[in-house]
Amino acid sequence: MADWWSYSLEDFLLFSPRVYWRMFALHNEAVWPLHLAALPIGLTLVWWTARPRPWSGRVVAVALALVWAWVAWSFLWSRYATINWAAPWLAGGFALQALLLLGLGAFGAGMPRVVPPSVPRVIGWALLLHGLLLHPFTGMIAGHPPAAAELFGIAPDPTAIATLGLAVLMTGGTAAWVVMVIPLGWCAVSWATLHTMGGPEGAIPATAAVLAVAGRAWPTTNARKPL
Amino acid sequence: MTLRPFSRRTALAGAAAFAAASGLRPGRPSARPASPELRRIPSSGEAIPAVGLGSWITFNVGDDAALRRECTAVMAAFLDAGGRMIDSSPMYGSAQAVIGHGLAALGHPPAVFATDKVWTSAGSDGPVQIERSRGLWGVERFDLLQVHNLLGWEAHLRTLFAMKEQGRLRYAGITTSEGRRHDLVERIMRTQPIDFVQISYNILDREVEGRILPLAQERGIAVIVNRPFRQGSLTRRLEGTPLPGWAAEIGATTWAQAILKFILSHPAVTVTIPATTRPDHARENVAAATGPLPDDALRRRMADDVGDL
Numbered sequence: 001m002a003d004w005w006s007y008s009l010e011d012f013l014l015f016s017p018r019v020y021w022r023m024f025a026l027h028n029e030a031v032w033p034l035h036l037a038a039l040p041i042g043l044t045l046v047w048w049t050a051r052p053r054p055w056s057g058r059v060v061a062v063a064l065a066l067v068w069a070w071v072a073w074s075f076l077w078s079r080y081a082t083i084n085w086a087a088p089w090l091a092g093g094f095a096l097q098a099l100l101l102l103g104l105g106a107f108g109a110g111m112p113r114v115v116p117p118s119v120p121r122v123i124g125w126a127l128l129l130h131g132l133l134l135h136p137f138t139g140m141i142a143g144h145p146p147a148a149a150e151l152f153g154i155a156p157d158p159t160a161i162a163t164l165g166l167a168v169l170m171t172g173g174t175a176a177w178v179v180m181v182i183p184l185g186w187c188a189v190s191w192a193t194l195h196t197m198g199g200p201e202g203a204i205p206a207t208a209a210v211l212a213v214a215g216r217a218w219p220t221t222n223a224r225k226p227l
Numbered sequence: 228m229t230l231r232p233f234s235r236r237t238a239l240a241g242a243a244a245f246a247a248a249s250g251l252r253p254g255r256p257s258a259r260p261a262s263p264e265l266r267r268i269p270s271s272g273e274a275i276p277a278v279g280l281g282s283w284i285t286f287n288v289g290d291d292a293a294l295r296r297e298c299t300a301v302m303a304a305f306l307d308a309g310g311r312m313i314d315s316s317p318m319y320g321s322a323q324a325v326i327g328h329g330l331a332a333l334g335h336p337p338a339v340f341a342t343d344k345v346w347t348s349a350g351s352d353g354p355v356q357i358e359r360s361r362g363l364w365g366v367e368r369f370d371l372l373q374v375h376n377l378l379g380w381e382a383h384l385r386t387l388f389a390m391k392e393q394g395r396l397r398y399a400g401i402t403t404s405e406g407r408r409h410d411l412v413e414r415i416m417r418t419q420p421i422d423f424v425q426i427s428y429n430i431l432d433r434e435v436e437g438r439i440l441p442l443a444q445e446r447g448i449a450v451i452v453n454r455p456f457r458q459g460s461l462t463r464r465l466e467g468t469p470l471p472g473w474a475a476e477i478g479a480t481t482w483a484q485a486i487l488k489f490i491l492s493h494p495a496v497t498v499t500i501p502a503t504t505r506p507d508h509a510r511e512n513v514a515a516a517t518g519p520l521p522d523d524a525l526r527r528r529m530a531d532d533v534g535d536l
Contacts, residue, residue, distance in 0.1 A: 008405070010458075011404075011405075013284070014284065014287050014318075014319060014320040015284060015287045015288075015289075015320060016284055016285070016287075016504075019287065019288050019289065019291065019294065022291055022294065023289065023291070026290075026291060079289075082289030082290050082320075082321050083287050083288070083289040083320045083321055084320060085317075085318075085320060
């Protein structure tokens, strides 16, 4: 593969912005009314994160695993792959993330919410709530139709951003970093795609990734304690 | 190398059938502009229209039924205007499948000069990929296959030359874009019996005028020019700027036509393959191969003027 060096980022942008955003509209239409299930799942994650129980960290991890597996299959494998030959590899990454979360829920402590220092707490909640509630509106602000809105559990960006929020809020330094690797990688891919298309939306996954790393690496991280 | 006009009857039959079925309104033959100029492929003497149709980005629309219909309409307009060469690659996402969908909708017009590429690093994967591409197009065989961006070129050229010998392929070539790896392109042109070389060339990016284009003339290799509009950035940049007076001298009514006429005025160029999502632009592009082309003095003026804008 010695020839890969000769390609630039633009060479891998295979589609136009019009095709890309229409894809989300087509996907929303195809999977409707599963949006009605995705939102309650997201709000349940918020509830268990805000009001943790001894078992809730595991349930959060397993629920999130199901969401990642669904997005891997329904969006990346079945939809995005029709315009991007790299999408099956991305779907593999999402499937691996689902397995990681499933393993964390089944054999580890899951994603227990903690009382972190103030800055990580703000960042974690901001990312989580953005992914669940605000992200669909950012596309509209950028001029895309409501039908093309990207929703948690349906589209990859809000799913990855909400997951980063939960990872910033959780205990277990090593496990949290492991859980963050693939969402951070996706944010990089999404930023590259959106940036190359020339739209301002690329700033969202890029900012989310930077904030997540900053929140997780905050100097007082060692003070994180389980409830 | 200007030749007599090419009969478009067979191409039009399929395009008209599609137009009738889809409600499109192809231009009436009486209103159609003059037939596009033909250029000879040096290795065979076969004549093909000097403007083809690229599919990079524009035809990668996935399963979007509405956009697939638009792509079919572009192909119908292109063929109706007298175009023949349609170019794609396995690298272009769903473009091959979308072309196949369009060709089926148009009744597989026999005039289409099916041009594709092989794009995989492993030589052993080439035949499988080529067969898959052929299936997506829905054609019996490709007219031209090229090694995309020289990836695995030695093994793939062996495959393409063998296919030619077996009558499963008419022409073999190589491609590069954005000025990459011209030294290797030159070496292959000097040492391999290729029919076509595909390169990037436009009124602002003229490096190939130095060695590649003269070498193509010397070696009798047909030249396909990709990215004539710099993926649209060049025409967007010129949008809103009035056409200079020299445009009328060469019969160019738009910047796109002026840019294409500049490219076609180089004697080494055989075909240029602009991509578009609009049927009217497809017609306009093909029409650039009609009428006068700029001479050397005007070429210099055109390049200076566009460079200054």
